[in-house]
Amino acid sequence: MYKFSNLIKKRHDLIPGGAHTYSKGDDQFPANAPKVILRGKGAYVWGNDGKKYLDWCMGLRSVSLGHCYSVINKAVASQMQDGTNFGRPHISEFQLADLLIKTLPNAQMVKFAKNGSTVTTAAVKLARAYTGRKYAAFCKDHPFFSYDDWFIGTTVCDSGVPEEIKNLSFAFKYNDIKSLAVLFKKYPRQIACVIMEVVTTASPKNNFLKKVQALCKKNGAVFIVDEMITGFRWGIKGAQDYYGLKPDLSTYGKGIANGYSVAVLAGRRDIMNLGGLYHKRPRVFLISTTHGAETTGLAAAIAAIGEMKKKHVTDHFWKTGRALKDGLEKLIKKHDLQKYVEVLGFAPNLSMSFKESNGNASPVLRTIFLQEVAKRNILFQGYFAISYSHQRQEINKTLKAFDQVMIIYKKVLESGNFEKYLLGPALKPVFRKYN
Ligand SMILES: Cc1ncc(COP(=O)(O)O)c(C=O)c1O
Incomplete structure (x- = not known):
């Protein structure tokens, strides 16, 4: 695992942006997310940090059956x-x-x-x-x-x-x-x-x-x-x-x-x-x-x-997406976060938004949510790229982790001082004039 650490350290000297789409870049993930993926299987990937992650990114939605299928x-x-x-x-x-x-x-x-x-x-x-x-x-x-x-x-x-x-x-x-x-x-x-x-x-x-x-x-x-x-x-x-x-x-x-x-x-x-x-x-x-x-x-x-x-895979996307949306919305209600967290989109292509009390999207809150999710070994960028390898077990795992994340998120919101919870820089928009 650690034999790549030199390459990973100098990744921005090797490749402008350190990735081949800007949405895979360091500024798009919380500091505790793996910097590099070493391999994937089904709905899971293994990061350079040696951890196995449940993957909701799935190659920017391109891997619809599962890694290494x-x-x-x-x-x-x-x-x-x-x-x-x-x-x-x-x-x-x-x-x-x-x-x-x-x-x-x-x-x-x-x-x-x-x-x-x-x-x-x-x-x-x-x-x-x-x-x-x-x-x-x-x-x-x-x-x-x-x-x-x-x-x-x-x-x-x-x-x-x-x-x-x-x-x-x-x-x-x-x-x-x-x-x-x-x-x-x-x-x-x-x-x-x-x-x-x-x-x-x-x-x-x-x-x-x-x-x-x-x-x-x-x-x-x-x-x-x-x-x-x-x-x-x-x-x-x-x-x-x-x-x-x-x-x-x-x-x-x-x-x-x-x-x-x-x-x-x-x-x-x-x-x-x-x-x-x-x-x-x-x-x-x-x-x-x-x-x-x-x-x-x-x-x-x-x-x-x-x-x-x-395998009627697109039916699976709808069914799985509906179960996920239902589960997430129940959790949002349970933690009384309706004002701050929203599940957006249609079942095959769900995403989440993270807002302040005034309704404005908050990159800091988004980063905190994603970093708590990453702590629970889930690679999540704010959207759910469901694949055929995401089965009931993966939904349950996600809902269990998000339940825990929402407890912490609620405390962060109540504290009013969001920045102090950040483990690194807040995420930035992909489309911006300057770095
Ligand atoms: C709707 C849409 N069109 C076009 C593209 C460009 O595709 P590619 O990244 O394969 O060039 C994307 C990529 O994210 C997309 O989401």
Whole structure:
């Protein structure tokens, strides 16, 4: 365990941010959480501190069956024996494409990549090429679509993004159809696409989603839904099926391949085909990457989709999430914390918020809660990435630990002096201008 201590000490000299997404960074976890993970199995991970943790992070929600899941291991090991990358397409590209087109509701063609950002950016580019327009409208209440300039330039983390690029993206608000209608009015026939998640924590109200879809149609804009989180979680057909939507393009990533790197752009043939070889319009250079169709990832995806269908894994997400939500809400009531702690979201994708008495979110209180959870050997970042390996035992373990945490949390709240309970710096927002 300790043989890595030198590497861990100099991790910020080796890798900017000390991680490969900012949400895995030191500023996103309490000081007593493990700095580094050494391995995982099922719903558990082992940290560099030598402890075994019940994992609610699950690779940023990408590991939907469980760490080191044997069905996936076998599929990947078998593909390894046949090679990983070739000079012409491998047959598994067509096997996975066919499976996805048969599985997903609005997918006539698909294209693979390694990261979610790649496919959301590709969707925006394709929409621009298809419509001949330059502006993209995105839902501001949805935290993240891509680390590429068209989106990240709209956040406070806009360093390195030219003003001209930032001015091409416009924000609208979830459940506020007027905020989108105003954009279409102000920029007639200039908005190439609308991109949003189907749902995060807030429920869609007043037929909002169908109204967005209708506005896109009326104004000739491409309707893109980002199912990176909801895909293969709300149901095998995603949240668009749940709400009866027919987006033009959809993007998927987390949850397809049990943590292996596979992201998918899917959608209407007439739009997707602009990236193809057989049409007379200008060619769109649509996702062309060396590793995009690396075969072990594709084998993992084929096996994971098969397993999810066979075991009705998305039903498990709903059932487990409901039990967890129920249990947590009972505990919040038991400890009389309704004003301070809230369980947010839908059963397959729950999170918690931590507030001061004035209702404002408190990073200090959040840190204290998470640090108490970490003390009880649970790796928790404020959301619950339920996997198929999270069974009743894991729910019971979590509820038992959170019961104890809430006793302490209540005392902290009563003391009024929160900072003194911190074991290290308070968590910081991922999107901020300066460190
Ligand atoms: C909704 C959504 N879209 C896109 C992305 C980007 O995916 P990736 O991190 O694979 O690039 C994320 C990642 O968190 C996401 O949550």
